[in-house]
Amino acid sequence: MFSNNKLCQLLGIEYPVIQGGMIWCSGWRLASAVSKNGGLGVLGAGSMTGEFLKEQIAKVRQETEKPFGVNVPLLFSKAEECMEICLSERVPVLVTSAGSPAAWTGRAHELGIKVGHVVANTKFAQKAEAAGVDFIVCEGVEAGGHNGLDEITTLVLTQLLAGTTSLPLVSAGGYMGGRGLAAAIALGADGIQMGSRFACSVESSASDVFKAHLLKVGTIGTVLTSHGWGPTRVVRNTFSDQLQALERSGASVEEQREHIGTGRSRRGMMEGDLEHGELEIGQIAGTFTEVMNVHSIMEKLVANYTDSVRRLEATLL
Numbered sequence: 001m002f003s004n005n006k007l008c009q010l011l012g013i014e015y016p017v018i019q020g021g022m023i024w025c026s027g028w029r030l031a032s033a034v035s036k037n038g039g040l041g042v043l044g045a046g047s048m049t050g051e052f053l054k055e056q057i058a059k060v061r062q063e064t065e066k067p068f069g070v071n072v073p074l075l076f077s078k079a080e081e082c083m084e085i086c087l088s089e090r091v092p093v094l095v096t097s098a099g100s101p102a103a104w105t106g107r108a109h110e111l112g113i114k115v116g117h118v119v120a121n122t123k124f125a126q127k128a129e130a131a132g133v134d135f136i137v138c139e140g141v142e143a144g145g146h147n148g149l150d151e152i153t154t155l156v157l158t159q160l161l162a163g164t165t166s167l168p169l170v171s172a173g174g175y176m177g178g179r180g181l182a183a184a185i186a187l188g189a190d191g192i193q194m195g196s197r198f199a200c201s202v203e204s205s206a207s208d209v210f211k212a213h214l215l216k217v218g219t220i221g222t223v224l225t226s227h228g229w230g231p232t233r234v235v236r237n238t239f240s241d242q243l244q245a246l247e248r249s250g251a252s253v254e255e256q257r258e259h260i261g262t263g264r265s266r267r268g269m270m271e272g273d274l275e276h277g278e279l280e281i282g283q284i285a286g287t288f289t290e291v292m293n294v295h296s297i298m299e300k301l302v303a304n305y306t307d308s309v310r311r312l313e314a315t316l317l
Contacts, residue, residue, distance in 0.1 A: 001302075006168040007191040010134060011093060011114060012067045014038035015302065017181065018116075018137070018170055020195025021071020021095055022145065022280070023047035024269040027205035028056045030198060032063035033294035042069040042095055047266065050081035057089050067092040069116075073146075074099025087111060095137065098146065102131040116170065120148020125161050135168040136161065137193050141224065143173035144196050144282035147231040151224070155187070162188025176284045177297070178304030182312065196282040199269075202293040209272030210279060211291050219286035229253045235279035239264070 002008045007016040017039035019031065026044030034041035043060065045053050053070070060068050070091050072082050075098040083104055086094055090111050096104065097118035105115045109132065116135040117128040125136050138161050140154025141147045152160075154173035161169055171184040172193035184192045199206055200214045213235070223236050225243045234240050246256050260278070268277020292300075 001306075005190060007135060007170065010168055011040055013040050015298065016170075016185075016191025017298070017301065018042060018069070018095070018172075018191065018193040019198045020143075020172065020193050021045065021069070021097075022195050022199055024266060025195075025199040025204045025206040026071070028059035028063070029203040030201065030205060030294065031056075031068050032060045033201075033203040034198065034298070035060070035066040035068045036064045037295050037298040039298060040067060040069055040093060042071050042093075044071050045078075045082040045086075046071065046073045046076050048082060049078060050085045053082050053085050054089065057085070057091060069093030069095050071095040071097060071118075073097050074101070074104075087113070096133075097137075100131065101128060101133055105132045118172070119161075120157070121150045121152060122157075122160050122164060124148075125165060129165055129167055133167070135170060135190075136165055137170040137172050138189075139193070140171075140173035141231070141233070142283045144199070144222070144233050144285070145280040147224070147233060149228070149231060151227075151231060158184060158187045158189050174282060174284050176287055178301040178306070179308050181301065181305050182308035186312070196284050197288070197297060198294070199281060200285065200288050200291055201297060202291060206269045207272035209274065210269050213274050213279070214281060214285050215288055215290065217281065217285045217288070219283075221286060222281060222283050226256060229256075232278075232280065233282060235281055235285075237277075237279060238275040239268075239278060 005016050015038040019034040019042045021042040021044035023044050023046040031041030031043045070086050093114045095116045101117045108115050114134045117133045118137040119125045138157045141151040158171040168190040170191050170193050171189040175192045175194045176197045264278040267273045268279040
């Protein structure tokens with residue numbers, strides 16, 4: 001079906017679908033399941049020590065021989081430690097974010113590792129391409145978790161970059177299945193990155209309490225906090241209400257950071273504190289009606305993609 005797709009050819013995957021590397025959600029069970037079902041499973045190293053990441057990589061390799069990746073936010077305190085592990089383990093794909101990939105891309109290529117970088121505007125896309133990355137992930141403000149300061153939507157960003165980059169382009173933010181994949185390809189992307197749909201899967205390492213709560217979020221149940229210094233999309237709760245109140249009162253960034261504290265996302269997504277934890281998820285969560293396993297997610301994605309393409313073809317007759 002996707003034999004001529006640039007992203008599939010580059011990464012050696014069946015379907016042009018990359019699983020988002022989400023903290024507290026993207027452990028070895030999820031990453032291996034996505035890879036076994038034709039996408040690119042990705043370990044989210046943003047909440048891992050180097051040693052724990054090494055264990056997770058080993059477990060993925062025990063489960064599948066298919067390609068997989070590791071996402072490392074480069075501003076993460078343990079980023080260098082995790083990057084060295086990725087290089088020493090020669091993971092098939094590195095997906096970097098929140099920083100410059102220039103310092104690592106050359107070394108990764110020497111070891112045969114493909115590198116993608118997540119960007120939120122055209123300037124950073126150009127810098128990533130100049131750094132020599134193999135593909136670009138453009139993420140819009142619909143996405144869960146941390147977003148770009150410019151708050152550009154996925155629809156706009158994908159079209160902007162489709163006309164300017166020669167690299168395989170992955171569109172991210174607001175996707176849940178095959179209709180979105182068809183739309184992204186129509187806009188000029190080569191594939192999609194899905195995070196939230198996989199966060200709300202059986203294989204996700206997030207708390208079952210968190211997953212069940214996502215089915216109740218609704219279409220306006222997420223909010224963007226920390227405007228101007230660290231935009232983050234989360235489920236609306238007591239924590240987010242308090243943080244937004246601080247923003248409106250003119251509180252300094254330091255005061256807002258103090259309110260967030262440490263371990264807030266673990267408290268929410270891993271430990272299931274629905275009121276005082278940080279529950280990172282994208283706007284697309286408003287469409288979720290059940291916690292599905294990865295096989296069913298991918299099977300439905302392919303079916304809906306096929307239906308969408310046929311619908312498009314029918315309009316041309």
